[in-house]
Amino acid sequence: MRASNAKFLIWILCALCLSSSLLSEFTPDDNFLIDCGSSSNNTVGDRLFLSDNNPNGKSLSSTSKVSTSSELDMFSSLFQTAKVFETTFLYNFKIKKQGRHWIRLYFYPFVSGNFSLSLAKFSVSAQNITLLKEFQIKSGSIIKEYSLNLTSSNLVLTFTPIVNSFAFINALEVVSVPDELIPLTVTGVEKVQNSLGNRALETVARVNMGNQTVLPDNDTLSRLWVADGPFLMHNDQVVVGKFVSNLTKVNMTGGLEIKAPRLVYGTATRLGADADTFVNVNVSWSFDVDPGYEYLIRYHFCDIIDLSLGSMIFNVYVNSWKVDHLDLGNVTSNIPGTPHVLDTIASPMDSSKFKISVGPTNFHEFSTAILNGVEIMKISDSRRSLDEPSFGLDSKKGSNVKVGLIAGLVAGLVVLAILATLVIVLSRRRRRSALVRHLKEEENLGVNGRECNYTVGSVAFLNSKFGYRYSLAAIQEATDNFSESLAIGVGGFGKVYKGMLRDNTEVAVKRGTSKSMQGLAEFQTEIEMLSQFRHRHLVSLIGYCDEQNEMIIIYEYMEKGTLKDHLYGSELPSLSWKQRLDICVGSARGLHYLHTGSTKAIIHRDVKTANILLDQNYMAKVADFGLSKIGPEFDKTHVSTAVKGSFGYLDPEYLTTQQLTEKSDVYSFGVVMFEVLCGRPVIDPSLPREKVNLIEWVMRRKDKDQLEAIVDARIIEQIKLESLKKYVETAEKCLAECGMDRPTMGNVLWNLECALQLQGDEKSRHGKESSSQADLSNHWEASVSTTQFSTGSAVDIASMSMSKVFAQMVRDDMR
Incomplete structure (x- = not known):
């Protein structure tokens, strides 16, 4: 008995030594801690x-005892002093x-003499x-924690007071963290890969399950883990969650204390009231977050x-x-x-x-479920922001007092205001009725019994939950009053300008040219579509403006422009x-997300190289959702709608039947793929008749002697045959x-x-292989599917006169 006790004590000591070594294994290169x-x-x-x-600045000390929450008691001494700035300070x-570095900011609004930091x-x-x-x-006291990927040798923290404030x-920290942390x-959750490389994170919650707090001293990265008790949701019928502890069973290997400490x-x-009880309900926790952002959620098991009895097979959820x-x-x-980390x-x-x-x-009757810890981190948005108020709502606070004062001083003006409002409402109702009638005629489908959510002259998106409404003055400032020198493109909707917002965010500003009914419908459609999703391969909406009969949409700026411009014509x-x-892979990811990322598919309806934009790293993003449509109901195969799109990219089946499906986007993308391979326009009336x-x-052109004329001569020496085969087969399908x-x-x-993998890192096909022109031709013949393209189809223009070609292109632009 004594021998077994001695072995147990030795095992405990070894475990403690291992824990100590793991806690001290990371030493940050940068470790700035300032009181x-x-x-x-x-x-x-x-x-x-x-x-x-x-x-610089004023140094203040608290004149009374600092009151903090129990989790922040150890930091109370840091909250007793403060640095105050009345102007911008760096x-x-x-x-x-x-x-990656932590940036931690400590705030406690104490009173020092006649100075109150709460102001x-x-x-x-x-x-x-x-x-x-x-x-x-x-x-109260608060610690704001951020994770930034610093890419230079200098970090500047800027504190900017608003007017008439400070x-x-x-206290603050700037501390480097291990690369493998993020x-x-x-x-x-949509099964889409998201890049976090250059995104900033804000820690919203870091919780240790088992209802025990873990202080920074017990974490190798000095993190605070709060107890989960306050977040645990209760079920009236049964005690769902049970707190358990078993430190001796934790098997820390591979430096996992970086992700979370042993105490977590x-x-x-765990699920169930005791070790032998298994209940068919979930154990759940609730956390407050800001809508409109994406979040990295990290589960620790x-x-x-x-x-x-039972097994550790269970489901993990966030919301539904x-x-x-x-x-x-x-x-x-x-x-x-053994610990396991799950990120989503x-x-x-x-x-x-x-x-x-x-x-x-449902498949494991005697399974239980467990959660050891969870972290929720807000991800910076396309405006490089983690905390941005809605535009147009800045002055909302205190407005009741101002309104009451004005009403008391100029009560007589209220009557005039009411009369003016009635006139405006009646006028807008007439115009809105005309718009609804027009839309019914245009789509021949009605408005599905819903009230039109916008009005001519002042677009009011009554039920939308999308980005921010910018003032016209702010957009004029950003674009130097729509200077022609900043114009970067033009389309059927209007011109696109490069702009710079006050926070130095580069944006693309698309300005509608008229208040036509069709333009207004596209304006609303694009904003509503973009507000529903956010994906790394879809151009992000930043805001909009509908003042003074303007139709302006603001997007993230794509530095390299359109794919079309990089293929030809520039x-x-x-x-x-x-x-x-x-x-092509990036564009396909964006379209795949549109088709599958929500309950109903979103059909883009205008897939073309001019609507695929490239950022500074040549990453592709699909743009221009003005013609997009929501896909069919679950019991339907298609949406019946008027034919719209771009000539040369239109699905011939959609063109003849007016039945729109996701496969219409697939057809257009196949055209894009050949446009990318050949490096020439889809329709080129300047070429001989057979090449238009x-x-x-x-x-x-499947004959050996004409194959060189099909593949873009600038890349033909780079293509590996296996990659080309897979690519062409896919495009033809x-x-x-x-x-x-x-x-x-x-x-x-x-x-x-797969084609990308087959291409590998090989730079020159002819330089590393003995493949000849005949090899490439044989490949082409072998890869062509049995799909036939009728020269008498609706998309055939070989038999059309050039005047008809141009007429069709003009009609398409008018759409």
């Missing part, structure tokens, strides 16, 4: 905060190692990323329960989405106590809550074959006459990624 406003250094736990030796840090209102930014916008804290900070890409994995909240069907034993190689990206959509749940599956450098493949239509020309015979965008994406 702002303090004249002396301050030790907090095992960390030393240096005094703020900057002579903290400048010299960074030794680029990469401060200010903004904070770093690396041109808005961390806090018009921030004000009335009471800024303050009690992955470069994460698969979201050694405690958990560790099997620390000794089960006499199932993140994973998790077999904890399988993912940890059935090694007891989700958006709360219209809600301001995240409901995190784990629960049993002096831009030619794209390599590898770049073209990457662009690209698709017909390509399908006729997209162009099948019958929509049922075409692949889905998911299948297209898979095949394009």
